[in-house]
Amino acid sequence: MDLRNADLNLLVAFDMLVTERSVTRAAGRMSVGQPAMSAILGRLRKLFGDPLFVREGRGLVATPLAESLAQPVRDLLTHAEAVLSRGSIFDPTTAQRTFSVIANDYLTMTFLHPLLARLAVEAPGIRLHIFPTGDDFADQLRRNLVDLLIVPLEAMEGVHAEFPHHVLFRDRYLVALDQNHPDVGDTITLEQFSTLPYLATSSGHLRSLSEMQLDFLGVPRNVEITTAFGVAPFLLKGTRLITLIHERLAYRVADEAGLKVLEPPIPRLQPITEIMLWTKRTDGDTAHQWLRQRLLHLASELDSA
Numbered sequence: 001m002d003l004r005n006a007d008l009n010l011l012v013a014f015d016m017l018v019t020e021r022s023v024t025r026a027a028g029r030m031s032v033g034q035p036a037m038s039a040i041l042g043r044l045r046k047l048f049g050d051p052l053f054v055r056e057g058r059g060l061v062a063t064p065l066a067e068s069l070a071q072p073v074r075d076l077l078t079h080a081e082a083v084l085s086r087g088s089i090f091d092p093t094t095a096q097r098t099f100s101v102i103a104n105d106y107l108t109m110t111f112l113h114p115l116l117a118r119l120a121v122e123a124p125g126i127r128l129h130i131f132p133t134g135d136d137f138a139d140q141l142r143r144n145l146v147d148l149l150i151v152p153l154e155a156m157e158g159v160h161a162e163f164p165h166h167v168l169f170r171d172r173y174l175v176a177l178d179q180n181h182p183d184v185g186d187t188i189t190l191e192q193f194s195t196l197p198y199l200a201t202s203s204g205h206l207r208s209l210s211e212m213q214l215d216f217l218g219v220p221r222n223v224e225i226t227t228a229f230g231v232a233p234f235l236l237k238g239t240r241l242i243t244l245i246h247e248r249l250a251y252r253v254a255d256e257a258g259l260k261v262l263e264p265p266i267p268r269l270q271p272i273t274e275i276m277l278w279t280k281r282t283d284g285d286t287a288h289q290w291l292r293q294r295l296l297h298l299a300s301e302l303d304s305a
Helices: 009-020 023-030 034-048 064-086 105-122 137-142 190-195 209-217 247-257 286-304
Strands: 053-056 059-062 097-102 126-131 148-152 165-171 173-178 197-203 222-228 242-246 259-262 272-277
Touching (some): 009 034, 009 064, 023 034, 059 064, 097 286, 105 126, 105 148, 105 247, 137 148, 165 286, 242 247, 247 259
Parallel strands (some): 197 222
Antiparallel strands (some): 053 059, 173 242, 173 259
């Protein structure tokens, strides 16, 4: 085929269709109407001499040819975007750019909030759209619906190797409780931890990593309440409840929430490792590189502090 006679934008549409498996959603991603997207699909079918996608239920199923083309097309688009971005100059002081990031409440409060404050001064045209961590966070990054994913390495279960990634920081767990708790002084025993009313935490529809680790270690708890871990510290004041929270979050909210924090009486309790992940598509983009370097620098600063 003579590339001079080919519309390479069709490959962008093909990639959207493979990703979304829906004409309607692909049209939305490309900012065109559904009839226009259907017409583009018709052109793709003519170009490849294959149906490419057939309807099954409410979605589309890729034909064997379409499945075989998916990765080569994605790689081609990734290389094309890398070539085009090399000539661009990114100046954060004047740039107007919005980045989408998936991060949980804990990360937003302890890590991204300081970044937002600095961006307002250093890069006033840069915006972050921060989305909560859902059950499908890896798939959202895989489908290029977000620019960055910041999650614990332990939550990725080996999937992190699929994406470019970098470790940001580690954070350990502490026991948090009311600063005037009637039963606990300056230390807490394993027996107290296991028998006092316990506030368990969750992440979306899943148990939090701390609860999973306690179960793995066989540590019993007297669970009375289960809530999102970003809310947990603010439910302890005036109660006999105890909970496990991240050290960075504990010291960020301890005074405001009226808490004291103690070393956990669980020797084998492991810290979490927060990592950021992105896609190969944005790996060489100068604006994305700047944001990632900014996050790494901030993580180093906060670790030193």
